[in-house]
Amino acid sequence: MRDSMIKRRTMLGMGLALAMGLAPAFDAAQAQTKELVVFAAASMKNALDEAAANWVKESGKPAPKISYAASNTLAKQIESGAPADIFISADLDWMDYAASKNLIKPETRVSLLGNKIVLVAAKDSTAKVELKPGVDLAAALGSNRLAMGNVDSVPAGKYGKAALEKLGAWDKVKDKIAQADNVRAALLLVSRGEAPFGIVYATDAAADPQVKVVAAFPEGSHPPIVYPVAATKDSTNPDAAAFLTYLRGPAAKPVFEKQGFTVLNKPASAS
Known part of the structure; x- marks a missing residue:
């Protein structure tokens, strides 16, 4: 029975990703095109779609092809030879992974x-839930489940688990987690009423009118959430540098801020 449940959740995650227009796998046909290909964390969809448009x-350039999925999925696809020009991760770990595999141009990061x-x-x-030390989130869930990205690989899931551990709530809820393939799939479980609560990014909550924020996790309850961007090592598309410059520039800043992101725009090297 457990195997069948796991298979069902996996299929559900794939179905949700397809329903949202996310790209859990790269299209080999992209290798035959010269269009700019961007691999971006699922939580960036609304903001990045608008910025790209x-x-x-403004530039008159062809529209980039943007594939959205969990950062771990995208990093692994690039490692497997997916024809991406730009990678935007939802955490430092997966960009560090790409750097360790020599998959990015470090000077563009x-x-x-x-x-x-x-x-x-x-x-x-x-x-009503107050996210403070000792919070009993399990009691609020009752017999239901908490929607999250996969806590071992999806950045939002890892951040969420870290925060719940810091607040002393993880041990009581760890058997009540509905783990999704990416954060937007977790969001959709709540939006559709299939889970009463979910842990997502603030930007995801702002993008879906069918959900509301119950509480924000305290600063310091999890590692800082940073989205690094870099050109891929094998990219030869001349538009990659131009698009990266645009994303770092003043024109893109209000688009990101409107969606709830904080613009950092700081050069960084792999840790």
Whole structure:
């Protein structure tokens, strides 16, 4: 029975990703095109779609092909030869992984954005949860599950687990987790009413009118959330440098801030 449940959750995660237009796997046909290909964390979809559209209007360049998925999935795809020109990760770990495998051009790497994680519920929920040390989130869940990205690999899931451990809530909820393949899939579980609560980025909560923020996790309860960006080692597309410059520039800043990101735009090297 456990195997069947795991298979069902895996299929659900893939279905949710497809429903949201995310790209859990790269298309080999992309290797035959000269268009700019960007691999970006799923939580960036709304902001990056708008920024890319603005860049196309301002530059006259062809629209980039953007594939969204969990950062771990994207890093592994690039390692397997996926034809990406730019990689944007939702955490430092997976960009560090790409750097360790010589998959990026280190001189192009920048810590572009910051974010926060929040606890969300359906928009009509009356639930109240105070995220402080000793919080009994398991009691609030009852017999239901908490939607999160995979806690071992998806950045939002790792941040969420770290925060719950810091608050002393993890041991009681660890058997009540509905783990998703990426943070947007976790968000959709709450939006569709399949989970009463979810841990997502603040930017995800802002992007879905069917959910509301119940509480924000305290600063210091998890590592800082940083989105690094870099050109890939094998990219030869001349538009990659131009698009990276645009994302770091003043025109993109209000787009990111409107979606709830903090613009960092700091050069960074792998740790």
